[in-house]
Amino acid sequence: MTNLLHRFRAxxxxxxxxxxxxxxxxxxxxxxxxxxxxxxxxxxxxxxxxVGDNISPPLNWDNIPPGARELVLLVEDPDAPLPRPFVHCVxxxxxxxxxxxxxxxxxxxxxGPQAPFTIGKASMGKxxxxxxxxxxxxxxxxxxxxxxxxxxxxxxxxxxxxxRRVLKAISGHVIARGQLTGTYxxx
Numbered sequence: 001m002t003n004l005l006h007r008f009r010a011x012x013x014x015x016x017x018x019x020x021x022x023x024x025x026x027x028x029x030x031x032x033x034x035x036x037x038x039x040x041x042x043x044x045x046x047x048x049x050x051v052g053d054n055i056s057p058p059l060n061w062d063n064i065p066p067g068a069r070e071l072v073l074l075v076e077d078p079d080a081p082l083p084r085p086f087v088h089c090v091x092x093x094x095x096x097x098x099x100x101x102x103x104x105x106x107x108x109x110x111x112g113p114q115a116p117f118t119i120g121k122a123s124m125g126k127x128x129x130x131x132x133x134x135x136x137x138x139x140x141x142x143x144x145x146x147x148x149x150x151x152x153x154x155x156x157x158x159x160x161x162x163x164r165r166v167l168k169a170i171s172g173h174v175i176a177r178g179q180l181t182g183t184y185x186x187x
Contacts, residue, residue: 010080012144029149031178033058035057042183058101059145067151068151070096071149072150075090079140088122090166142181
């Protein structure tokens, strides 16, 4: 079965990065992680349950434009053998004066009025970070951490934060973007 799925991948065309709401927007934000380098392997502690510890990796960013009112983070796997990329995390309401997120901050949903951001639903209806757990033998998968700066705030209730709803809400309001790609493979 793995051999049959080996060539089937969702592709990058349906990533949030390539959605009409985000294309033709300057790629001026620098996204990085002290846990892995651009294009490098993601450590197992950040891999999904059953494969690793499912602890979200630390992320850093800079060059947020002065007119930004909110940041949105979308983490997707375009190599999943699905019709669309697998969504590993959706986060809205990230303050523009922050320079990153600590390790584990996305692993447990933030609740309450003092929460620093809103964590939405990933694929399979799960809330919070879903670490890499590709099919064994399917080859390396890319995990694309996409950060979008908006000129307005997204007003979605936590239970309504999904990739589809977020992309609709940010349409016409993305003023800058940046991304970081990590890889993970189960041999």
